[in-house]
Amino acid sequence: MHPxxxxxxxxLGSAAAVAGLAARGATPAERKKPMWPFYAFxxxxxxxxxxxxxxxxxKDLGYVGLEYHLNHQRLPEMLEALDTxxxxxxxxxxxxxxxxxxxxxxxxxxxxxxxxxxRIEMGIRSKTFKKPSDPAGDPQAIELMTRVSDLCGDTGxxxxxxxxxxxxxxxxxxxxxxxxxxxxxxxxxxxxxVHWTWVKQSRSVEATLRDVLPHLFSVTINNxxxxxxxxxxxxxxxxxxxxxxxxxxxxGYTGPVGLQCYSVPGASEAHLKRSMAVWQALTKKxxxxxx
Numbered sequence: 001m002h003p004x005x006x007x008x009x010x011x012l013g014s015a016a017a018v019a020g021l022a023a024r025g026a027t028p029a030e031r032k033k034p035m036w037p038f039y040a041f042x043x044x045x046x047x048x049x050x051x052x053x054x055x056x057x058x059k060d061l062g063y064v065g066l067e068y069h070l071n072h073q074r075l076p077e078m079l080e081a082l083d084t085x086x087x088x089x090x091x092x093x094x095x096x097x098x099x100x101x102x103x104x105x106x107x108x109x110x111x112x113x114x115x116x117x118x119r120i121e122m123g124i125r126s127k128t129f130k131k132p133s134d135p136a137g138d139p140q141a142i143e144l145m146t147r148v149s150d151l152c153g154d155t156g157x158x159x160x161x162x163x164x165x166x167x168x169x170x171x172x173x174x175x176x177x178x179x180x181x182x183x184x185x186x187x188x189x190x191x192x193x194v195h196w197t198w199v200k201q202s203r204s205v206e207a208t209l210r211d212v213l214p215h216l217f218s219v220t221i222n223n224x225x226x227x228x229x230x231x232x233x234x235x236x237x238x239x240x241x242x243x244x245x246x247x248x249x250x251x252g253y254t255g256p257v258g259l260q261c262y263s264v265p266g267a268s269e270a271h272l273k274r275s276m277a278v279w280q281a282l283t284k285k286x287x288x289x290x291x
Contacts, residue, residue: 036257036291037064038279039090040272041220044261047268051081057269059085061276067091067121067258072105075112090256091119091160091218098126098140098168102147110151118157119217120148121190123164132170132199141169141178149187160217161189165198172196176212188217193244194224194231194260205244209251219248220258231263233271234278242282249286257291 040063045054051074058066065088068078075092082089092113096103110120122145129137149159161175169175175189189212196205209216221244223237224230234241248257259279264271283291 034291035254035288036283037088037090037255038257038259038276038291039063039065039067039088040259040275041067041093041261042069044259044264044272045268051078052084055081055085055087057272059087061269061272062280063259063272063276064088064256065090067093069093070109072109075109079112089113089116089118090258091121092157093121093123093162095123095125095164095167096144098124098137098144099128100144102144102151106148107151110157113157114155116156119160119190120152120157121160121162121218122148122169123162123167124169126168129168132166132168133174134168135177137168138178138181142182145178145187146182146184149182149184152186154186156186158186158188158217160187163190163192163195165195170195170199171201172208172212172216176215179215188215190218190220191216192220192260193239194220194222197224197226197239198229206247206251209247209253213251213253216253216255218256218258219253220260221245222260222264231260233261233264233266234259234275234282241278242285245282245286249288 040058042054045057045066048054048057065082067090068075070092079089092109094103124141124144126137126140128140145159152158161169161178163169163172163175169178172189172191179187179189191209191212201208221234221241223232223234223239223241226238230237259275261271279291
């Protein structure tokens with residue numbers, strides 16, 4: 001029997017489990033917390049040098065934290081900067097190969113993140129299974145994710161598949177499928193709007209969100225061109241962000257929302273400020289208090 005099948009189910013009540021519960025729909029007590037806490041990706045901070053200045057900018061603009069492209073050596077420095085400014089480390093981004101062992105440095109980094117509502121985001125690639133979403137690769141991915149889940153334990157962080165166009169885990173359905181098979185409350189998936197847009201889908205956004213909601217840990221947004229491969233700040237492009245977020249609200253998702261900023265042109269302070277203004281206007285129209 002695979003070890004993930006016999007291992008005891010994870011209990012709730014930890015910081016990591018709270019993050020998962022918020023994603024799947026809050027209890028009355030949990031609904032007192034702000035809906036859709038809005039964080040930024042660190043790829044939007046490229047013109048700001050130094051973690052201290054990056055954290056200060058995010059705080060000043062109203063973001064709750066950031067997603068960090070994991071650098072084991074500099075993680076303590078980033079955590080210190082975030083803590084100084086009262087920000088969250090919402091996620092760390094990794095791109096492992098399904099066939100390779102867990103990064104030997106990951107265990108020590110996870111120890112630094114214990115007790116935090118942080119996601120270890122995994123955009124999983126495969127050298128064996130060249131076709132994205134091929135379920136034949138599930139056993140290897142499950143083994144990899146289960147080992148990371150073991151390292152996280154009951155007190156966080158949690159594990160979340162990062163759907164990425166052209167990766168083996170290309171679709172949010174892949175993340176949900178793996179999470180269902182693993183069957184642990186500290187394993188889930190992201191919904192990434194840009195990668196949803198770039199990959200041919202077989203069903204609607206609403207149908208997909210409803211299906212994956214029990215395993216949904218984060219939703220990430222950006223603006224862009226629906227017929228191209230451009231990513232923009234929220235004030236540019238032709239994505240129907242109001243319609244998309246309206247659907248996200250309709251299905252009952254209450255967890256964190258991230259701002260994808262990869263290749264967004266211009267100074268970080270300028271485009272992050274513009275995106276925050278659009279975000280605030282969108283959530284006001286949708287009646288999402290505290291977002």
